[in-house]
Amino acid sequence: MAVSQTLNQVLGLVTEHKVEVAVAFVAIYLLSQIRAYFKLSHIPGPWFAGWSDIPHSWSIWNERAYQYYYDISKKYGKITRIGPNSVISSAPEVWIHVNTKPGYRRSDWYFKAARVEYQRDNVFSQADTEKHDATRKKIAPGYSGRENLELEGSVDTRVVAFLNLIRTKYLSVDNSPVKVMDLAKKIQFFTMDVISLVAFGTTFGMLDRDSDVNNFVKSSEDGLLINNMFMALNLAWLVQAPVIGRLLAPSVKDKTGFGAMMRECFRYIDERVENAETDTRRDMLASFYRHGVKGDELKSEVLEQLVAGSDTTAGALRGTMLHVLSTPRVQKRMQEEIDAVYAKRTWDGVVPHAVVKQMPYMQAVIREGLRIWPPVLLLLPKDVPAGGDTIVVDGKKVFLPGGTCIGVSTLAMHHDKELYGEDADVFRPERWLLEKDQEKLAMMTRINDLTFGHGKWQCLGKPVAQMEINKMLFEWFRNFDWAVAKPHRPWRLTNAFGLFLISDFWVQVTDRDA
Numbered sequence: 001m002a003v004s005q006t007l008n009q010v011l012g013l014v015t016e017h018k019v020e021v022a023v024a025f026v027a028i029y030l031l032s033q034i035r036a037y038f039k040l041s042h043i044p045g046p047w048f049a050g051w052s053d054i055p056h057s058w059s060i061w062n063e064r065a066y067q068y069y070y071d072i073s074k075k076y077g078k079i080t081r082i083g084p085n086s087v088i089s090s091a092p093e094v095w096i097h098v099n100t101k102p103g104y105r106r107s108d109w110y111f112k113a114a115r116v117e118y119q120r121d122n123v124f125s126q127a128d129t130e131k132h133d134a135t136r137k138k139i140a141p142g143y144s145g146r147e148n149l150e151l152e153g154s155v156d157t158r159v160v161a162f163l164n165l166i167r168t169k170y171l172s173v174d175n176s177p178v179k180v181m182d183l184a185k186k187i188q189f190f191t192m193d194v195i196s197l198v199a200f201g202t203t204f205g206m207l208d209r210d211s212d213v214n215n216f217v218k219s220s221e222d223g224l225l226i227n228n229m230f231m232a233l234n235l236a237w238l239v240q241a242p243v244i245g246r247l248l249a250p251s252v253k254d255k256t257g258f259g260a261m262m263r264e265c266f267r268y269i270d271e272r273v274e275n276a277e278t279d280t281r282r283d284m285l286a287s288f289y290r291h292g293v294k295g296d297e298l299k300s301e302v303l304e305q306l307v308a309g310s311d312t313t314a315g316a317l318r319g320t321m322l323h324v325l326s327t328p329r330v331q332k333r334m335q336e337e338i339d340a341v342y343a344k345r346t347w348d349g350v351v352p353h354a355v356v357k358q359m360p361y362m363q364a365v366i367r368e369g370l371r372i373w374p375p376v377l378l379l380l381p382k383d384v385p386a387g388g389d390t391i392v393v394d395g396k397k398v399f400l401p402g403g404t405c406i407g408v409s410t411l412a413m414h415h416d417k418e419l420y421g422e423d424a425d426v427f428r429p430e431r432w433l434l435e436k437d438q439e440k441l442a443m444m445t446r447i448n449d450l451t452f453g454h455g456k457w458q459c460l461g462k463p464v465a466q467m468e469i470n471k472m473l474f475e476w477f478r479n480f481d482w483a484v485a486k487p488h489r490p491w492r493l494t495n496a497f498g499l500f501l502i503s504d505f506w507v508q509v510t511d512r513d514a
């Protein structure tokens with residue numbers, strides 16, 4: 001009774017002083033905006049960035065955020081404001097600092113925008129550093145060759161499946177009409193097949209069937225586009241909100257889409273767990289299980305790999321291929337190196353990863369591919385520790401107040417003309433071999449490694465991705481000659497959620513032995 005009486009009195013007062021109340025609200029809003037503006041006003045950037053996130057959101061909506069970060073970094077420098085509380089940096093030393101200095105934490109973006117399941121975290125979406133580190137400790141051995149003894153064999157079977165698919169269906173031969181192949185699609189089949197085999201021990205079999213089995217590729221691409229839209233509208237949190245989130249988030253009960261993919265993935269895991277006592281496999285899932293990752297946690301960590309491990313590696317392979325196929329000099333040099341190594345081979349079947357890692361030109365091509373076309377262009381935002389932090393950019397100290405959100409401007413970092421020279425925007429693998437200054441080369445290598453993140457949040461799937469890229473490039477170019485089929489428009493491209501969605505990458509493939 002007393003509460004409703006007080007409420008009535010307050011409502012009465014508000015109605016009586018409508019104008020004063022409205023003015024007070026506007027004044028409070030403006031003061032908070034001005035305060036927010038001055039908090040980071042010492043950081044250069046477009047004038048509107050101090051007042052609104054809308055231009056940034058607009059770039060996400062248009063699926064061109066990566067280009068927006070690049071343009072802003074080029075124009076305003078290595079540390080730039082992109083929103084009232086957000087900055088981006090293209091300075092490698094800043095990004096290394098942010099990812100190693102204690103106190104920095106993942107921003108809320110991780111669980112608001114990057115969670116796969118409703119209100120359940122996985123190692124990637126976990127923003128609580130302590131919980132993240134505990135999970136990472138349990139699952140890291142499974143990602144490495146030390147405990148995942150089946151990793152290389154698994155990748156090999158899928159490399160063979162890719163070569164077989166080309167040989168049986170897509171080889172162009174003299175005096176016959178050319179058969180074109182959509183390399184973008186087949187690469188996605190390859191990465192999906194590898195990741196399902198590596199993650200839960202059964203491949204989706206997309207290459208074997210030359211088909212997007214159960215529309216999983218489509219579901220995952222649709223998921224990225226929807227997530228991107230929610231992110232642009234600043235509504236990504238809705239998917240995790242109580243009640244409404246349950247309706248919006250993918251669910252194992254869904255008949256199609258991402259939810260159906262989750263159901264399939266969980267079904268494989270349940271089968272493995274049921275037979276855990278007699279299962280002698282030494283793969284990733286077995287390692288997770290041995291380290292106490294069980295039940296829903298096991299499902300979340302395995303599912304995460306389908307998301308983190310397919311579009312990323314596919315982006316790297318597609319980007320590298322387009323650049324190699326557009327540079328005949330590089331294709332020729334790669335094949336000369338491959339032929340020389342193959343002539344002295346001591347292996348049967350698919351080339352061992354250890355062999356490709358020793359091939360200087362191939363390694364230069366792979367580094368240059370990741371540099372010219374970094375496949376992950378998310379901001380990967382981290383929060384500055386309470387109390388603030390002073391970072392050093394180009395030798396100058398810059399203070400960042402506590403709670404500032406700092407992200408990485410990836411493309412600008414890897415295309416920096418100060419470091420790579422005037423041809424930084426051009427694909428030139430030789431830069432990794434001809435650099436005489438060993439200190440500079442070591443720095444270039446360290447920066448290039450940042451495409452996989454750094455420190456305690458560094459990519460866990462790096463060994464898997466590298467194995468796929470190394471083996472596939474070797475075998476593609478050992479077996480076949482390649483050409484882009486539509487040079488006037490080599491592919492269709494968009495960027496959703498920081499990842500490239502590429503389609504219609506039509507190529508002609510001919511047999512080198514023919």
Ligand code: HEM
Nearest residue numbers: 123124308309312313316380452453457459460461464465
């Ligand atoms: C070329 C391919 C890939 C690239 C460029 C890439 C890049 C990245 C980056 C930049 C991060 C760091 C995120 C951060 O700072 O918060 C990351 C994290 C992660 N990646 Fe990858 N990734 C690739 C492939 C893969 C694959 C194949 C897998 C799975 C087998 C995978 C699994 C993960 C996981 C689980 C994390 C989270 C690590 C953690 O939070 O501790 N990635 N990746």
